Amino acid sequence: MNDVKLMEILEDLPVGLHIEVPGLVYQLHIPEVTAFKSDRVPNPYANMMGIAKIPDADFESVLEAVFSAYAGAPFGWFVGPLAEPRDLPQRLEERAFLLAERVLGMVLEDLTVPIPENDEVVIRQIQPEEVPDYADGLAKAYGMGISTDALNVVALGSRGDLFIVQPKGSDEVIGFSRLAYVTPDVVLLGGSAVSEGWRGRGIYKTLVAARLRLARQAGAKAALVQAVEDTSAPICRRMGFREVAEYGFYLGNAVFEGMDS
The missing domain is CATH 3.40.630.30 (Gcn5-related N-acetyltransferase (GNAT))
Incomplete structure (x- = not known):
């Protein structure tokens, strides 16, 4: 599998694996992003969003919808390399978002590689x-x-x-x-x-x-x-x-x- 395809797969993760759990977490219906919210847990690891494909002309309205949906609750935004607009990280930082972590998407293509294990x-x-x-x-x-x-x-x-x-x-x-x-x-x-x-x-x-x-x-x-x-x-x-x-x-x-x- 080539790196372009791998990057496309990585772009959907981890938010693409999120699911709704009744009474615990549900999906927000905001155009151009994938977002989940927990009304019970005001934590950015519980309120998570990503997979952004926002046309430049719609950015301000989408951002307004995001803040409105989370209604002051802390949330996390996972921004991948294919996110749109392409300067999304800069735009978020200009709007007082804080960069919590830098994350690397990595691949292992030899699943037989020997890895030492702790037998304790x-x-x-x-x-x-x-x-x-x-x-x-x-x-x-x-x-x-x-x-x-x-x-x-x-x-x-x-x-x-x-x-x-x-x-x-x-x-x-x-x-x-x-x-x-x-x-x-x-x-x-x-x-x-x-x-x-x-x-x-x-x-x-x-x-x-x-x-x-x-x-x-x-x-x-x-x-x-x-x-x-x-x-x-x-x-x-x-x-x-x-x-x-x-x-x-x-x-x-x-x-x-x-x-x-």
Whole structure:
């Protein structure tokens, strides 16, 4: 698969995998963007938007509709390399949006690459109905100011299989990740996080290796990640992933501090 096609696939992620959950999160009907909102959880990881294809002449009216729809609640805007207008990042920054993270869209095309694993942990899939039981531990592992309520939206409001990491013989949750089948040949290794006290011990790599095994068994040919530039991206690069695109995650109606609503 060529890089143009990969970039088109990445452009739709992660918002393209979001789903509505009755009573928790729903899709906003704003022209030219894809957006989701949770009235219960005022957090930019719960109120998420992206996939912007806004004609230049419509930009101001679309932006007005966005602010009106979120009605003062903090929200996140995931801006990919194919977003329109092409100067969307600059326009958002001019309107007081804050750049929270730079994210790299990366691909691994050899799913048999050997990856060292930590044998002190166990990785297992959990079902959606189990998420509330583990939400506190998942939020702690995620960090970035996310609350338990916001983590529930992140975990339940997206397609894909969710996995947790636990030390052998312990009920503690020290990490989690998602595996989503984007096409029959392409998977997304999404939403990975490891608790601070367990970082640097190969847990992230172990999560990657476990999901690649499942992807190979399902017949996938390529794996995508959207990795934060200064944390997970260097690890992915060492495992053989290569960069395809760059993204920005912008905050509207929000500041970096106090994002634990």
